[in-house]
Amino acid sequence: MVTTTMETLSIRTENKFRTLITKQAYKKGEVICSMPSENIMDKPNRFTVQIARDKHTHVGKLAALNHSCDPNVVLDTEHMLMIARRDIEKGEELSFFYPATEWEMQAPFICLCGSANCTHVVAGARFLPLSTLETHYLNKHIREMMIELLNNTKHHLKDLQKA
Numbered sequence: 001m002v003t004t005t006m007e008t009l010s011i012r013t014e015n016k017f018r019t020l021i022t023k024q025a026y027k028k029g030e031v032i033c034s035m036p037s038e039n040i041m042d043k044p045n046r047f048t049v050q051i052a053r054d055k056h057t058h059v060g061k062l063a064a065l066n067h068s069c070d071p072n073v074v075l076d077t078e079h080m081l082m083i084a085r086r087d088i089e090k091g092e093e094l095s096f097f098y099p100a101t102e103w104e105m106q107a108p109f110i111c112l113c114g115s116a117n118c119t120h121v122v123a124g125a126r127f128l129p130l131s132t133l134e135t136h137y138l139n140k141h142i143r144e145m146m147i148e149l150l151n152n153t154k155h156h157l158k159d160l161q162k163a
C-alpha cells in the first residue's frame with residue numbers, strides 16, 4: 001500500500017538548513033510515499049525535482065530532501081514514488097542522489113557528504129562520468145538524455161576524424 005500523506009516524515013530546520021527525517025523504519029525496497037507534484041514547469045529551480053526531459057515539479061515536503069552520494073532513498077519519477085534504497089532506521093535523515101533526477105541543475109554546489117564515492121561537484125548528471133553514474137539508480141529521462149549525449153559525442157568525434 002502506498003502512503004500519500006507523508007505523515008511519517010518531518011522537516012527539521014537548523015540554522016535555516018532543512019533536513020527530512022523519517023519517524024519510522026523502512027526495509028530496503030519499501031515505498032515510503034508517493035511524490036507530490038504540485039506545480040509543473042519547464043525550467044528547474046532549487047526547489048524542483050526533474051520528472052521528465054522538460055518537466056520540473058515542486059514536491060511539497062520532499063523539497064527538504066538533501067543530496068547524498070550514498071543516499072538512503074531513490075525518487076522514481078516514472079511512478080512518482082519515494083523508495084528506500086536500503087534499510088532505514090527511525091529518526092534517520094533521508095537523502096537522494098540529485099543527479100538521479102537532475103540533468104542540469106540551476107544551483108550547483110560542492111558536496112561535503114564525506115562518502116567514499118563522493119562526486120564533490122553536484123551540478124546534474126550531464127557533468128558526471130558514466131563510471132560514476134553507473135553506480136547509481138538513474139531515472140528513465142536521465143538515462144535517455146545520457147545516451148543522446150553519448151551519441152552526439154560520437155558524431156562529433158567522427159566529424160573530427162573526417163576533417
Ligand SMILES: [Zn+2]
Nearest residue numbers: 069111113118
Ligand atoms: Zn558527496
